[in-house]
Amino acid sequence: MTAVFAIQSRPAIAAHPNELDRKRIERALRGRKRYRYVSPVVEAVTGGYRIESPCCSRNIDPDGGVIDVALMLHEPVAGAWKLFAKNHRNGTWTFHSKHPRLGSALDLLSEDPERCFWQ
Secondary structure: OOOOOOOOOOOOOOOOOOHHHHHHHHHHHOOOOOOOOOEEEEEEEEEEEEEEEEEOOOOOOOOOOOOEEEEEEOOOOOOOOEEEEOOOOOOOOEEEEEEOHHHHHHHHHOOOOOOOOOO
């Protein structure tokens, strides 16, 4: 006698964005080195998170409006994080780096030694 089992396939659920990691990013940004006197916002986007903040330096927006700071996208197959900086001149996201863990991407974003993100 042969047993037949039905395997139900479920639609894949995207791991990101999720509330836990969004809060983790917010918490990590509190310890950043640059522009500590503004309050960045972490927005959920398909596959990751977009970080925006008031432009207190007036380098990008002379009126101090809200600008994009960084885009973090998760690669589910590789399990890695891609970090993008905003090119404000042409309004596009520019690939910056790839990280095996969210923590290492957040460390770079918080330190930002080259001022790629917190302009």
